[in-house]
Amino acid sequence: xxxxxMIGANDIDRAKTFYDALFATMGGKPGRTDAYGRLVYxxxxxxxxxxxxxxxxxxxxxxxxxxxxxxxxxxxxxxxHAAGLAHGGTAIEEDPGIRRHSFGALYLAYLRDPDGNxxxxxxxxxx
Numbered sequence: 734x735x736x737x738x739m740i741g742a743n744d745i746d747r748a749k750t751f752y753d754a755l756f757a758t759m760g761g762k763p764g765r766t767d768a769y770g771r772l773v774y775x776x777x778x779x780x781x782x783x784x785x786x787x788x789x790x791x792x793x794x795x796x797x798x799x800x801x802x803x804x805x806x807x808x809x810x811x812x813x814h815a816a817g818l819a820h821g822g823t824a825i826e827e828d829p830g831i832r833r834h835s836f837g838a839l840y841l842a843y844l845r846d847p848d849g850n851x852x853x854x855x856x857x858x859x860x
Contacts, residue, residue, distance in 0.1 A: 737780035738800055741792030742848045745772060747821060748783045751846055754816040756781075758809060759802065794849035801853040807831070807840040810854035814842035821847040831858055 742748035749772055753763040756774050764772040764783070772783040781800075786792050804810040814829050822844040829842035838858035845851055 735779060737782055739771075739782040739784060740800070740846075740848075740850050741786045742772075742783045742846075743785070743792045744847070745770065745783065745785065747847050748772060751817065751820045751822060752781070752783060754820040755802075755813055755852075758813040758816050759804070792848050794845070794851060799843075799851045799853050801855050804840070804854050804856040807856050807858070810840050810842045810856045813854040814844060817844040817846070817852070822852075825851065829854075 745766075749764055752772065752774060756762065756764070756776065759776065761774060761776045764774045767773050770785065774781040774783075802813065804813065811829055814824070818824060824843070825845050826843040827841075829840070831838050831840050833839075838860055840854075840856040840858055842854040843851065844853075
């Protein structure tokens with residue numbers, strides 16, 4: 734459904750350190766910088782991109798917005814969360830773990846990146 738997601742960052746080098754660590758846990762490659770100075774992470778047919786805002790203002794997070802990353806296992810989601818914490822992220826919401834919803838069990842782990850963007854690692858648990 735989605736071709737790409739782009740978020741803003743105030744410090745591209747700091748963002749690269751953070752997102753390189755997250756994508757490594759998902760089997761992705763380090764981000765590359767395009768001709769516009771944006772970080773680009775191609776992964777499983779989609780793009781995740783990080784840029785300084787083109788209007789010259791400071792990057793801010795989306796209030797109420799969350800970017801979810803699909804994980805292959807609960808262990809991968811836990812490693813993703815740990816990598817994020819080790820590289821400048823902040824744990825938010827409940828501790829990583831299984832949450833039961835009307836649509837099934839999910840292993841969820843939430844972080845904020847160094848610029849405040851809300852991220853989620855999600856693995857659908859088969860019971």
